[in-house]
Amino acid sequence: MATKTAPDSSRRSERSRRAIYDAALALISEIGYSKTTIEGIAARAGVGKQTIYRWWSSKGEVLLEAFLDLGERNAAAAAEAAGVDPADARHIPDTGDLAADLKYVLRATVDELSDPAFEAPYRALAAEGMVNREVSERYVEKLLEPGLQLYAARLRAAQEAGDVRADVDPRIGLELFVSPLAQRWLQGTGELTHAYVDTLVDYALNGLSPR
Amino acid sequence: MATKTAPDSSRRSERSRRAIYDAALALISEIGYSKTTIEGIAARAGVGKQTIYRWWSSKGEVLLEAFLDLGERNAAAAAEAAGVDPADARHIPDTGDLAADLKYVLRATVDELSDPAFEAPYRALAAEGMVNREVSERYVEKLLEPGLQLYAARLRAAQEAGDVRADVDPRIGLELFVSPLAQRWLQGTGELTHAYVDTLVDYALNGLSPR
């Protein structure tokens, strides 16, 4: 006794989905999230508005999926280019030197966050997630958590190697260097440089108190 | 040949300002930021739309000022209630035990962030700030920075007492416990409890590596 007879996803037009993702990302980069409208996305994608409303319930959802799709395609492309198993592509290196490994990855993150093509949609998505419960959950689950898990895994490996105290909770420990970076980027409370993340790693590993 | 003949702020109606702040905060709590409209604020405040547009340029600005005003009134009320000089009201205590002092303040912050009356507008403001340059700057300057300065000051005092290494940059050091809290709250990446902030302070002060 469905009220609205859900659409039949097996008949969905792949062409339209692609075009909508592309249009959404392009518009957000060009004119910003708040000026991007569903009508504008539809027009740019050469698609009827109803085709968007049929499959998504809000602008935030479209953007989230577009962004996830972009991430997947990028990851696949990167993995392919490197001739690497995609499953390995996003690992944090483990050279045995924990500080060096973290600094390497966080420096790369700083560079990525400074890329204007990435920044506009990612920032918009984060803001939407802060205010829209539904987007928030999928955002954390699909985008944020997987990244954090990598850090947690690296910290656990370090614990086994004796480089991190055994009683440290990795899920909290990683926040000492990840969250400051996130906050500076999101709220603009400070500049993002390689030196800054190096300092963060040093402080986090060694603490602020004298040894 | 003035372009716009700026309004004469000496003639501004205090009554209207009050009513607009109240209406804005009420609406954001009741229906959320994105459903709050300038027209709605005006109607609720019993005010003409032009009176809003005369003094503010966007919904974000109205909210920001309403929120600052709320903070000031709360602070003044709290100080008065405590019979304390308002200038002292927001200090971080210095009992000589840095960890205890930080835990005390951060636990209070956790409680404050869990207050629904505070949460909706504050969160909305943070989200707006992430996306709107103008709001962002005033938000950081007026709301975020003053709070961070208090932590920085406390850390500097701790350095003089030898409880924090002399080579630590207090502005970065404070982020080790403040930013994780902020991120969990804004992005919902974990729960906010007193135990959590206690752990944060311990990790931050003592580091993750074995001593």
Added chain:
Amino acid sequence: MATKTAPDSSRRSERSRRAIYDAALALISEIGYSKTTIEGIAARAGVGKQTIYRWWSSKGEVLLEAFLDLGERNAAAAAEAAGVDPADARHIPDTGDLAADLKYVLRATVDELSDPAFEAPYRALAAEGMVNREVSERYVEKLLEPGLQLYAARLRAAQEAGDVRADVDPRIGLELFVSPLAQRWLQGTGELTHAYVDTLVDYALNGLSPR
């Protein structure tokens, strides 16, 4: 290389046609002509939209045919019920008393026009015909003209009997009592009663000037 590969009418589904006629007439009675949609007819008839578009080019056409079909079925049923040759069924009686015969038929027409089941679709059809050339022609040809011919025939018989002046054009003469009735019904310029049509017949036959 046919342009449109016209549908093969020999393969047409009689079941669908019936269902579409029924659905169309039911919807027009229930919700009115302008709120009746092709999509709605298709859904109600349990038929694909294409099945409608294949055989009719507009809502007006569907209605027109549905109505013609209804009329035919009614006539056949009435004739059968009366045990009469259907060809005679729609004749205007000729008792020798022209005025009485006309009054009899026009009174029946008044009753018919007051039947709500008849009224909604018929009125919608008339309105559509006033604005849509294509519908108009078929409407006049199939529905209006046959009725008018009956009056013309009766007037011609009256001319032979000497009850109507020989120089009168029956096609114009009949309008004196038929058109006023039609206008009152269509435009609501006056009430429709048996007394009214009696008066019309009297005036038409005897004229307005003193004799």
Added chain:
Amino acid sequence: MATKTAPDSSRRSERSRRAIYDAALALISEIGYSKTTIEGIAARAGVGKQTIYRWWSSKGEVLLEAFLDLGERNAAAAAEAAGVDPADARHIPDTGDLAADLKYVLRATVDELSDPAFEAPYRALAAEGMVNREVSERYVEKLLEPGLQLYAARLRAAQEAGDVRADVDPRIGLELFVSPLAQRWLQGTGELTHAYVDTLVDYALNGLSPR
């Protein structure tokens, strides 16, 4: 306890009203009533849609008022051009020869109904009135009735002069020549010529039966 707080008509923009009337009539002449949209009228008039919805509730109402306005302006212009009191402008002449007077006026009506500029909107209005109760009432009251009253008055004068039987109801009598004309025009059941209306008048005044 009004649900919608009716608009303040004293603040209404005369400019917009004019532009909307003009746009509506132009569009109906150019592309027909059913293809004319509120959006189209607004665009053509250089007006926001809401300005139309604020003052009218349907396309039919806009057209009706546009048409009434057109009629008033025409009448005023005609009266001025003729140097005549506008109150006299629409009288049916009374030369003492009833048949001649009626033929004169009906011939003029035929000419008017053949004017394409007049025809499209007038016909659309009549059709709308047949189907839309609200429009219908105002249509009859404002457009149809005043015209019919003129004929009724002329017939009453003829009764006093002894040219029409005293027992004839003028409101019904006039339908003998007015309604046939209306029906031919609206439903296209026959051609409209001067000869036709002459015949109508003759039949109506003298009846169809031999004298």
Added chain:
DNA sequence: CAGTAAACGAGACGGTACGTCACGTCTTCAG
């Protein structure tokens, strides 16, 4: 203390976008 200029409440205006509905066409899949 009147005169007057600005701020005010109200809300109409030209617009943009919303989310929904139906159009007429095109594609898929079951009988």
Added chain:
DNA sequence: CTGAAGACGTGACGTACCGTCTCGTTTACTG
């Protein structure tokens, strides 16, 4: 290989707000 089902591009619907622009009406300063 027909026909129901329904997704698609299109475009109008009627509504909500936008930011601007008059309207009178307070309100508070100035002469």
